[in-house]
Amino acid sequence: MIVNNNRAVIGKLADRNIKFNRTRNIFILITIILSVSLLGVMSLAQSARDQKMKKQLDMVQHVMYEDVSEEQIKKLKASDEIDFLTPAKFGKSFKIQDKMIHPVYFEKDTENIKTPAIIEGSYPVRTNEIVVYKPMLKLFYDAKNIGDHIRIKFLDGREEEFVISGFTEGNENSNVYQVVFSKEYSESGEQLKDVPYTVLCKIKNADRMSQNEFLDAVRGIGRDAGIERKNINPHNAFANSLTLSRQNILFIIGLSIGILFVSILVVYSIFYISVLENIQRFGQLRTIGTSKKQIKAIVRREGAIMFSKGTPIGLLISWIISYWIIPEGWSWKYTIILSLIIAIAEYITIIISVQKPAKIASSITPVEASKFSGLKEREIKESKKLHRKLSPLSMAKISLKRNRNKSLLTLVSLGIGGALFLMASTLIVSTSLEEYSRQGMYQLGEYAISFDYNTVQTMDKGVTGVQLDNPINEELIKKIEGMPEVDKITKFHRTSVRYDYKDAVSKKDYFSAFTKEDIDTINKTLIEGTFDYDRMIKNDEILITRNDTIKEVYGWKFDIGDKVNFRYFDGKKEVEKSFKIIGSIDDSKVTDNYSIFVLPIEKLEQLFPGLNTIDTLVISINDFENEGDKAEEKFHNLIDRNPLLEMHTLKQNLIEDKQSFDLLYKSMIGLSGFVILFSLINLVNTIITNIISRKKEFAMLQSIGLSNNQLVKMIQFEGLSLSFGNLIITLILGSTLGYGLIKALQHVGATYHHYRFPTYYFMVYIMIIIMVPLIVSNILVRLFQKESLVSRLRHVD
Numbered sequence: 001m002i003v004n005n006n007r008a009v010i011g012k013l014a015d016r017n018i019k020f021n022r023t024r025n026i027f028i029l030i031t032i033i034l035s036v037s038l039l040g041v042m043s044l045a046q047s048a049r050d051q052k053m054k055k056q057l058d059m060v061q062h063v064m065y066e067d068v069s070e071e072q073i074k075k076l077k078a079s080d081e082i083d084f085l086t087p088a089k090f091g092k093s094f095k096i097q098d099k100m101i102h103p104v105y106f107e108k109d110t111e112n113i114k115t116p117a118i119i120e121g122s123y124p125v126r127t128n129e130i131v132v133y134k135p136m137l138k139l140f141y142d143a144k145n146i147g148d149h150i151r152i153k154f155l156d157g158r159e160e161e162f163v164i165s166g167f168t169e170g171n172e173n174s175n176v177y178q179v180v181f182s183k184e185y186s187e188s189g190e191q192l193k194d195v196p197y198t199v200l201c202k203i204k205n206a207d208r209m210s211q212n213e214f215l216d217a218v219r220g221i222g223r224d225a226g227i228e229r230k231n232i233n234p235h236n237a238f239a240n241s242l243t244l245s246r247q248n249i250l251f252i253i254g255l256s257i258g259i260l261f262v263s264i265l266v267v268y269s270i271f272y273i274s275v276l277e278n279i280q281r282f283g284q285l286r287t288i289g290t291s292k293k294q295i296k297a298i299v300r301r302e303g304a305i306m307f308s309k310g311t312p313i314g315l316l317i318s319w320i321i322s323y324w325i326i327p328e329g330w331s332w333k334y335t336i337i338l339s340l341i342i343a344i345a346e347y348i349t350i351i352i353s354v355q356k357p358a359k360i361a362s363s364i365t366p367v368e369a370s371k372f373s374g375l376k377e378r379e380i381k382e383s384k385k386l387h388r389k390l391s392p393l394s395m396a397k398i399s400l401k402r403n404r405n406k407s408l409l410t411l412v413s414l415g416i417g418g419a420l421f422l423m424a425s426t427l428i429v430s431t432s433l434e435e436y437s438r439q440g441m442y443q444l445g446e447y448a449i450s451f452d453y454n455t456v457q458t459m460d461k462g463v464t465g466v467q468l469d470n471p472i473n474e475e476l477i478k479k480i481e482g483m484p485e486v487d488k489i490t491k492f493h494r495t496s497v498r499y500d501y502k503d504a505v506s507k508k509d510y511f512s513a514f515t516k517e518d519i520d521t522i523n524k525t526l527i528e529g530t531f532d533y534d535r536m537i538k539n540d541e542i543l544i545t546r547n548d549t550i551k552e553v554y555g556w557k558f559d560i561g562d563k564v565n566f567r568y569f570d571g572k573k574e575v576e577k578s579f580k581i582i583g584s585i586d587d588s589k590v591t592d593n594y595s596i597f598v599l600p601i602e603k604l605e606q607l608f609p610g611l612n613t614i615d616t617l618v619i620s621i622n623d624f625e626n627e628g629d630k631a632e633e634k635f636h637n638l639i640d641r642n643p644l645l646e647m648h649t650l651k652q653n654l655i656e657d658k659q660s661f662d663l664l665y666k667s668m669i670g671l672s673g674f675v676i677l678f679s680l681i682n683l684v685n686t687i688i689t690n691i692i693s694r695k696k697e698f699a700m701l702q703s704i705g706l707s708n709n710q711l712v713k714m715i716q717f718e719g720l721s722l723s724f725g726n727l728i729i730t731l732i733l734g735s736t737l738g739y740g741l742i743k744a745l746q747h748v749g750a751t752y753h754h755y756r757f758p759t760y761y762f763m764v765y766i767m768i769i770i771m772v773p774l775i776v777s778n779i780l781v782r783l784f785q786k787e788s789l790v791s792r793l794r795h796v797d
Helices: 008-020 022-057 070-078 134-139 183-188 211-224 236-241 246-277 279-287 292-325 332-363 366-371 392-402 404-429 433-437 453-458 463-467 474-481 516-524 533-539 547-554 601-607 624-639 650-693 695-703 708-747 759-784 789-793
Strands: 063-068 082-090 094-096 099-106 118-121 129-133 149-153 159-168 176-181 197-203 232-234 447-451 486-501 504-514 526-529 541-545 563-569 574-585 597-600 614-621 645-649
Touching: 008 292, 022 236, 022 246, 022 292, 022 332, 022 650, 063 070, 063 211, 070 082, 070 197, 099 134, 099 183, 129 134, 134 176, 197 211, 211 232, 211 236, 232 236, 246 292, 246 332, 279 292, 292 332, 404 650, 404 708, 404 759, 433 650, 447 624, 463 486, 463 563, 463 614, 474 486, 474 614, 474 624, 486 601, 504 516, 504 601, 516 526, 533 541, 533 597, 533 601, 574 597, 597 601, 614 624, 624 645, 624 650, 645 650, 650 708, 650 759, 695 708, 708 759
Parallel strands: 099 176, 129 159, 504 597, 541 574
Antiparallel strands: 063 197, 063 232, 082 099, 082 197, 094 099, 118 159, 129 176, 149 159, 447 614, 447 645, 486 504, 486 563, 486 614, 526 574, 541 597, 563 574
16 A cells, blocks of 8 residues: 555556556657757757867968968977977969869978878878878879879969879868978979978967957967968867857757747646646546645656656757768767756756646646636636537537637747748748849949969969950950840959058059949948048058958958058059059948959050059840740850960859759758647647547537537537648737848848748648648547447546
């Protein structure tokens, strides 16, 4: 016999209740497993990404000191703050067909600084030996294996012959190939002997520093070695890794709180319904002396038992999925720590969820329990009508009125899930991928014809050198304009200059030009200062872009009112001239692809008289979707004849951007789907518990003439009422949130978002929400109809 003051009675009664509520337990377990697995996948996947990144960063240099002398290398080697360093050389890049070739020299042993690993053959030793990435040999018809000879034509026009001593690892999809030369060649070879050394360094205890401490340290080391700040290049990814991403952390925390909140809502709803169905049992326990405290403990113990069963399964699922997503970042240490945090959060969630149901269960008296009906949660005023029309629909309405609390809980959980789904789908349909890809000069057209990279690099005068006999001339422009597919051509003007400002001496850059039609755009994007178009022409004034980037690289910004000294070739002679800085613009918000220095087109024509300063054509097509491929073929036929020109396309931009957005969309819909799944669990649980708890009532109705079809319709009407109520909430709340989200994104500059209602997604959601109660109701009614009417009439609640 169980003694009432025995503590073990709580556990035994909780176990017994769990055995009696198998349907409820299934739904609670599913909810806990979903909640834990979703939290686990989010946090463990993010942790795995961080660990993968950390492992990758452990194999890279912390900082590169560029353009260093032998004396400066000695000073760096003498620094106590440097853990390891290795010298390297980077030659001038050039193109072969559409592949970029990087001539480099690395020492054979670079310890834990990752350089191209030799996977076959040996490190180059002799002057004429090189190591290449094997796919690069496709560019050379007479070389296939180690020991073969290849002839490479470099940027300066020299052609040299080399022997392949080995192959390096690489990325098959890359368009950039590194060619590794020997130390002997780096000292005496034509392409590298005059190239200054770059020193790759690891800093002692860098991973324990904050981002600012790290940047101060590497700049201090460089300063002590006599290296200018502009030649100090910290590894940005490593520096950023020293500061936790506040945005990512807040996003995961916010999302986790949302998931836990939905879990609380669903588990609370399930326990609440369960308690109402078991009021008489709790009343019986009170009759034999069970205290309120013990009743509460029984309900809480049930929650704890369900937690202990569901959490390990959810964690195991999250481990498997997280490992499958990012196996390289798997860490038992962080997995265990995060799993403990998730388990604690889920346990608190369960305790909060059962708190109110436990209080309701403990507050019922034996007398109230004996009178309680699971359907009668609130008193309904007696109708003055002596008779009412009874139909499946009217009886469903009566049932819903008697169960308003249950219905409200189900509606709220469904509404939250639906609103989040509608908000996510609104973002998807309101995002114009083409407009996103068209940011910058592609706003003006779909094709950009410009100078070939190799050509600009080899020209002594840079872009201006090519413009002396500019291949983008009137003849080419007229040929393009004459194509029936072409709608408009936009010309960009840019010339090469060198400038002196503070410690930036003889620095290469460009003059970019804008027209009077661009004045409004410039005014809208002006960050500081003022400008007048005509005054700029008269008084030798310029505008500045990218000032924040300049600050990051050099440690200073261009100050309004200062003068910058320029040297440039005007097409006939070298010229020196000073310009006054009058304003700074945000180039990320303008259509034109401006360089640092911007001035009126008329001023550029004055500075470079008689020179065709066009360096890029952006071409707009009448019907890009239908005529784009045909036009592109014609453009290729034009420019392929001229090695000085190359073309970039919006089409390629769209392909790359689509891959990024597809991943984002899948993640958003996946998360929304999880929330909807929580809500559907609640809906299905409500329908099932209603049917099971009212088995006797249904049998009584059928005994007085209610047909099977009418019974099914009545239950389906109840489910559909909840579905339609949810759809109203989803439509109102989801639309409001979706519209607000798009407007907020537009406000912060994401102009490629335009609000559209996600009709297709909403229609799919409607179908799911309507079909679930119809299918569940039909299946359950058919199942319990297999039991005889007499047996169901004898059913005891």
